[in-house]
Amino acid sequence: MSGTSGTSGTSGTSGGAFLGMPSFPEAAAVSTQDRQLRANLSHATRTIREKRARAVAELADWAELRAAGKAIKDHTLRHLDHYLLQLEAAVTTAGGTVHWAADAAEANRIVADLVLATGEREVVKVKSMATQEIGLNEALAAEGITAYETDLAELIVQLGDDRPSHILVPAIHRNRREIREIFAERMADWGRPAPEGLTDSPAQLAEAARLHLREKFLRAKVAVSGANFMVAETGTLVVVESEGNGRMCLTLPQTLISVVGIEKVVPSWRDLEVFLQTLPRSSTAERMNPYTSLWTGTSDGDGPSAFHLVLLDNGRTTALADQVGRQALRCIRCSACLNVCPVYERAGGHAYGSVYPGPIGAILTPQLRGTASEIDASLPYASSLCGACYEVCPVAIDIPEVLVHLRERVAGQGGHRLERAAVKAAGFVLDHPGVLAAGERAAAKARRLLPRRLPGPGGAWTDSRDLPDLPTEPFRDWWQKNRPQQDS
Amino acid sequence: MTSTGRERVLARIRAAIGEAGSPGEEAPDGIPRTYLSAHRSEDPAALLDLLHENLVDYRAVVHRTTEHELPATVARLLAEHGSRTVAVPADLPPGWLALAVAGAAVQAVVDDGALTAAQLDSVDSVLTGCALAVAETGTIVLDAGAAQGRRLLTLVPDHHICVIRAPGQIVASLPRALPLLDPVRPQTWISGPSATSDIELDRVEGVHGPRTLEVVLVTGSRGRPGPSGATRLSPGRRGRGPHGPE
Amino acid sequence: MRAALFATCVNDAVYPSTAIATVRLLERLGVEVDFPPGQTCCGQPQFNTGYRRETEPMVRRMARAFEGYEYVVAPSGSCAAMVRDNYPRIGAMAQAERRGGELAEAAGSLAPRMYELTEFLTDVLGVEDVGAYFPHSVTYHPSCHGLRLLGLGDRPLRLLRAVQGLELTELPGAEECCGFGGTFAVKNPAVSTAMGDDKVRSALGTGARVLCGGDNSCLMHLGGLLHRQSAPLRPLHIAEILAATRDEPWQGEARSEATRPDRPARPGSAA
CATH class of the missing domain: 3.40.50 (Rossmann fold)
Structure with missing residues (x-):
């Protein structure tokens, strides 16, 4: 879990918390040995996996909804400038103010300035991947502003000085006993302490969070959120949630600042009928999540009197420029791909070194951050290409296709010279069947000499697995002996 | 800084997508809307039962009553919950609370637009109507319209009693609901009481929103579902609701 | 044809x-x-x-x-x-x-x-009963690419069910990847092995003696784990099961078991 990396998880911006992370294989070599983590993840992902399958099976038109969702997102991305300008106009007309941020530093500066201008030094936050991505909390802290996470899982992460390991359930790596300990030990440092005699029953833990956060909701003047969708034609923002902390943040404060990735825009109000059917069933396996808030600018006497929308690029346009990689921008952050991924289940979210873990993270992070660092270059290989992620994706992102595409990018950069030389040598052999057959025969002859455990890179296989016995002759020799009349 | 950010982002987008240009006025190209408008029978009685079933499935407490019996039902629910105070929007139909407040057992706290969240935090219950309900998902839509009040009204108290008129306010599905809703109005879609899946990905009811949601299905009412008191206009030309800026 | x-x-x-x-x-x-x-x-x-x-x-x-x-x-x-x-x-x-x-x-x-x-x-060919005979208990692992990219569905199972003498036991979590994944097996050995260990555990839990599959690359990975653990379960490609008949029963001929005395006894070796 948090022990899989040496970093504390609370530094820098623009994913800076993850700089200097070990590569995925190194991190996973440690996390796969963490029995508590493996048990927690296995329990949680298996539970949700079966529920999701049932929730999806309820809809006879799932394939059609999936196709429509994919098409809407693709269409929007092809005309992204148009829809963002339409959105900007609609939000402005409805009383909001739109800001554009090319990168994390710009976004953080904009938000910090907006908060400072209110005179407040505290903000309440709705869970938001975009603000985690840009390291907003750390940037605000540097300006003397305290950000309180209000989503239960984010609260667990914040109180535990931990890092998120899942898109939907950032504290999925923690079980109820660990959560109880974090609450009992750390809540007092941040505000109202945990109740005496707190047990690890989920209902009691939820009650503790309710009491701890309520005082913060009631006094907060500024809130920061993300959004699941932005409707270009109406200027409407949508936040999908379960606990009610989103409603609190979106309704009670005077100032609301929403930081949203530019790919979250959809053209029309009607498009919500697709995504609000597919998102809840894919993420929490519910027909509908408990609360969905939709707001358009500001409304007199109801909710915040000031609304700011910060549109965030931060690498998204780089992904947009890649014809194959672009499909990652269709993602609606449901996390179904994480829950079904056998690699995620065993390695855990922290091994991915990004706020976006799992299969979607393995294709999104290297596109947003590039593939220069060791961790980012290793992410496209953090998959067995089993395809379970693509199968469950509600917007049909062909994650294996993008993984292989990104591997091509990584293989083309430095550090892969030996591998490339080996591939070229193999390519020569495989383009000369006579040479291949000779090699096969030589291997068959030498098969008794093959050691049980290989030295060097081959040890990656033989550390845990025996090698197969080689046959006395390759198939092509059997064929020549047994079916000679048919050969040319 | 903001304007330079704007120009940089737009320039990068245009460089990335090439010559795609404006989608124009025609329908977005190639979006296959072959999915269903409704998944179940739209017979009103079937929709009522489906809504009831799905609300119960997500741990709402559901009651059925008639228009005539509604005041008695409301009084009973408040008494059973032990409520001494109940917040209500200013335009709540006066009959709904008539019996509950008659014996002075329950005091109505009417939201005149000045109630604070802190004040609401000490109120026992809240009673509202809704804009419509979606049977397939067990969802209640509030749009700050008639008998619903501001968003914080239904958020801060721990006990929410919501009245739905059947069959008039019940639609089958999301594709049926969205055309009836006005995007300009702030909306809250509610499907069961507050819940979380954050502990071991298992659903637990009761976090920040009302932990008890009681739904009263009033049968025998007429009328069509939709944004309270408003006729739906095409996007961008909608009138503001009663709480919108003048 | x-x-x-x-x-x-x-x-x-x-x-x-x-x-x-x-x-x-x-x-x-x-x-x-x-x-x-x-x-x-x-x-x-x-x-x-x-x-x-x-x-x-x-x-x-x-x-x-x-x-x-x-x-x-x-x-x-x-x-x-x-x-x-x-x-x-x-x-x-x-x-x-x-x-x-x-x-x-x-x-x-x-x-x-x-x-x-x-x-x-x-x-x-339109056949399900290919006239095979294989008197052993078998569990089947559907490899990912056949399952998801080709959409093989229950085709292999239908063929196996029609084999005389074969006792088919269901593999729990069958559709989960075994962890081979080509170069994934050596680029991410820890996760690959963890996935393979879970698959092997499920397969051993069925009590079957033969772990059947349609991809020898996956079976090489699982077989390597099984062999290292000296587990009483033998990986075998579905072609070899379907090729076996009463007249020409399966021999395991080309696997050159003789060279490996520590190889666990293969099922039905007396047949």
Whole structure:
């Protein structure tokens, strides 16, 4: 879990918390040995996996909804400038103010300035991947502003000085006993302490969070959120949630600042009928999540009197420029791909070194951050290409296709010279069947000499697995002996 | 800084997508809307039962009553919950609370637009109507319209009693609901009481929103579902609701 | 009917018994089998590791080798999926890079003629009972590419259920990846092994003596784990089960068990 990396998880911006992370294989070599983590993840992902399958099976038109969702997102991305300008106009007309941020530093500066201008030094936050991505909390802290996470899982992460390991359930790596300990030990440092005699029953833990956060909701003047969708034609923002902390943040404060990735825009109000059917069933396996808030600018006497929308690029346009990689921008952050991924289940979210873990993270992070660092270059290989992620994706992102595409990018950069030389040598052999057959025969002859455990890179296989016995002759020799009349 | 950010982002987008240009006025190209408008029978009685079933499935407490019996039902629910105070929007139909407040057992706290969240935090219950309900998902839509009040009204108290008129306010599905809703109005879609899946990905009811949601299905009412008191206009030309800026 | 066998490089070099079983099975069902000697490897390991351009000569070679055959049959879901799913993609990429349509044409000509063995049996030959006899308890692991890219569904299970004497036990979590994943097995050995260990545990829990699959690469990974643990479960390709009959029962002939005295006794060795 948090022990899989040496970093504390609370530094820098623009994913800076993850700089200097070990590569995925190194991190996973440690996390796969963490029995508590493996048990927690296995329990949680298996539970949700079966529920999701049932929730999806309820809809006879799932394939059609999936196709429509994919098409809407693709269409929007092809005309992204148009829809963002339409959105900007609609939000402005409805009383909001739109800001554009090319990168994390710009976004953080904009938000910090907006908060400072209110005179407040505290903000309440709705869970938001975009603000985690840009390291907003750390940037605000540097300006003397305290950000309180209000989503239960984010609260667990914040109180535990931990890092998120899942898109939907950032504290999925923690079980109820660990959560109880974090609450009992750390809540007092941040505000109202945990109740005496707190047990690890989920209902009691939820009650503790309710009491701890309520005082913060009631006094907060500024809130920061993300959004699941932005409707270009109406200027409407949508936040999908379960606990009610989103409603609190979106309704009670005077100032609301929403930081949203530019790919979250959809053209029309009607498009919500697709995504609000597919998102809840894919993420929490519910027909509908408990609360969905939709707001358009500001409304007199109801909710915040000031609304700011910060549109965030931060690498998204780089992904947009890649014809194959672009499909990652269709993602609606449901996390179904994480829950079904056998690699995620065993390695855990922290091994991915990004706020976006799992299969979607393995294709999104290297596109947003590039593939220069060791961790980012290793992410496209953090998959067995089993395809379970693509199968469950509600917007049909062909994650294996993008993984292989990104591997091509990584293989083309430095550090892969030996591998490339080996591939070229193999390519020569495989383009000369006579040479291949000779090699096969030589291997068959030498098969008794093959050691049980290989030295060097081959040890990656033989550390845990025996090698197969080689046959006395390759198939092509059997064929020549047994079916000679048919050969040319 | 903001304007330079704007120009940089737009320039990068245009460089990335090439010559795609404006989608124009025609329908977005190639979006296959072959999915269903409704998944179940739209017979009103079937929709009522489906809504009831799905609300119960997500741990709402559901009651059925008639228009005539509604005041008695409301009084009973408040008494059973032990409520001494109940917040209500200013335009709540006066009959709904008539019996509950008659014996002075329950005091109505009417939201005149000045109630604070802190004040609401000490109120026992809240009673509202809704804009419509979606049977397939067990969802209640509030749009700050008639008998619903501001968003914080239904958020801060721990006990929410919501009245739905059947069959008039019940639609089958999301594709049926969205055309009836006005995007300009702030909306809250509610499907069961507050819940979380954050502990071991298992659903637990009761976090920040009302932990008890009681739904009263009033049968025998007429009328069509939709944004309270408003006729739906095409996007961008909608009138503001009663709480919108003048 | 005539069909070309695409043996695959793994079967050619390491598991010839599977290719031989495929030949015998198809011939028994009346298919005239050819083995075009120009074939080598489909290029999947290279392609999936990020060497698309280096894969292109293999696409051309494969298309040439199997030119003129209406049916090409591979005893591997993964290699068949490489040809069917990725070859057109490789061709399209070359075209998008303005390098002409020749590769796309080669890929497009071969892709629709490539069949995985079990789908060739059920869909082209229209058989489920292939007249096989295999008196052992078997559990079946559906490898990912056959399952998800080819959509094999229950075809292999239908074939196995029709085998005389075979006792089929359900594998819990069957559709979960075994952790092989080509170069994933060596680039991410810890996760690969963790996945494989879980798969092996599930398979051992069935009590079956044979772990059947349609891809020897996955079976090599699982077999390597089983062998290291000296577990009483033997991986075996479905072709070898379907090729076995009462007259010619399965021998495990080409697996050269004799060279490995520590190999656990194979089931039915007395048969």
